[in-house]
Amino acid sequence: MSLAIAAQGLDVGYSSLRGPVKVIAGLDLEVETGTFLSILGPSGCGKSTFLRVVADLLRPIGGSISVMGGEPRLARSRRDVGFVFQDATLLPWRTVRANVGLPLDLGQGRLSRRIDDRRDELLALVGLEGLGDRYPHQLSGGQRQRVAIARALLGEPSLLLMDEPFGALDEITRDRLNDELLNLWRRTGITVVFVTHSIAEAVYLGQRVIVLAANPGRVIADRDLRPIKDEDARCRREDAAVVAAMAEMRQALGRAA
Numbered sequence: 001m002s003l004a005i006a007a008q009g010l011d012v013g014y015s016s017l018r019g020p021v022k023v024i025a026g027l028d029l030e031v032e033t034g035t036f037l038s039i040l041g042p043s044g045c046g047k048s049t050f051l052r053v054v055a056d057l058l059r060p061i062g063g064s065i066s067v068m069g070g071e072p073r074l075a076r077s078r079r080d081v082g083f084v085f086q087d088a089t090l091l092p093w094r095t096v097r098a099n100v101g102l103p104l105d106l107g108q109g110r111l112s113r114r115i116d117d118r119r120d121e122l123l124a125l126v127g128l129e130g131l132g133d134r135y136p137h138q139l140s141g142g143q144r145q146r147v148a149i150a151r152a153l154l155g156e157p158s159l160l161l162m163d164e165p166f167g168a169l170d171e172i173t174r175d176r177l178n179d180e181l182l183n184l185w186r187r188t189g190i191t192v193v194f195v196t197h198s199i200a201e202a203v204y205l206g207q208r209v210i211v212l213a214a215n216p217g218r219v220i221a222d223r224d225l226r227p228i229k230d231e232d233a234r235c236r237r238e239d240a241a242v243v244a245a246m247a248e249m250r251q252a253l254g255r256a257a
Contacts, residue, residue: 004068004159004191005031005054011062012049013216020061023049025216027063033158036185036192036233038206040199040249042257046217047195051161054193055083068158075159079103082152086164088144090136096123097132100150122150125187127180142173149184162194166201174198178205186232199249203242207233209249213256221252 010027013020024046031037041047052058053065056072067075075081090099100119123132126146136144145165152160166174178201185192196202202209203225211221226233228241235242 002033003030003066004033004035005029005193006066007063008065009063010050010053010060010065012046012053012058012060022061022216024053025218027218029210029219031191031193033191034189036182036205036207037194038202038209039193039195039212040197040202040209040253041212041217042214042253045212045214045256047212048163049217050212051083051163051193051195054159055081055161079155080158082155082157082160084145084148084152084160084162084165086167088136088148090144090147092136094135095132096128096134096136096139096147099136099147100132100154102151103154118154118156119150122153123147125153125184126150140173141169142177145169145177146180149181153188153190157190159191159193162192164195164197167197174201181205182233199246199253200237203245203249204235204237209245211249211252211256220256221249223248 007027007029010024011022012024013022027050039047039050049058053060054067054072056076065072068080091102097119100122101117104117120132123129126149128143128146128150131139131143139147148165166177169177182205194205207226207229209223209225210219212218213220223245225245228239228245229235
């Protein structure tokens with residue numbers, strides 16, 4: 001079994017006048033390569049913090065974590081990890097194509113491998129073919145998030161981290177992007193770790209869902225959803241087994257608060 005992420009006894013926190021404060025404590029988690037993992041949990045439980053540790057944006061204070069078989073900093077230097085935030089964070093003065101190509105302009109020479117210019121290919125992959133010359137203000141919220149996803153995929157990462165990327169979108173747009181994300185995941189074979197506050201979204205997307213409790217952050221529920229999905233990892237939101245899984249996750253969130 002190949003692991004994209006392996007955390008053992010992971011502690012993450014910060015220093016205070018009263019000593020270290022742990023946001024995450026003793027986290028043990030393994031994520032198999034090629035899987036889609038959803039993470040649920042109340043505010044302050046360390047969901048986003050965990051993604052930042054994986055991306056080497058934050059250093060742990062204890063325990064260990066391996067990303068794509070090595071230290072997070074090595075995975076970052078190889079550009080093995082892509083990150084999509086809740087806000088698309090596009091530069092308003094750059095076109096769509098230029099925003100997707102931003103990694104080509106920032107740090108290309110400092111990376112451990114060369115990035116090919118695949119902007120138009122990626123725009124087609126996320127359903128934005130022909131929109132490369134537009135500017136962010138000319139796009140809908142869903143389209144801007146597609147640009148952010150294309151930019152994250154430019155370096156051909158093996159692992160895609162997504163921190164509530166669809167949280168600010170209306171329900172219809174969100175559902176459509178959920179389906180598009182699943183299609184992209186199946187086509188690329190990439191590992192996805194997806195943070196959300198939506199129980200329905202977590203269950204619909206994930207092959208597996210974990211629930212984190214707060215103070216400090218720790219895993220209190222871990223559910224394998226593959227048995228309730230078809231061979232393409234799809235399900236219908238109204239299926240009885242899916243509804244039951246959502247109810248189970250809701251109960252876990254009640255314990256996590």
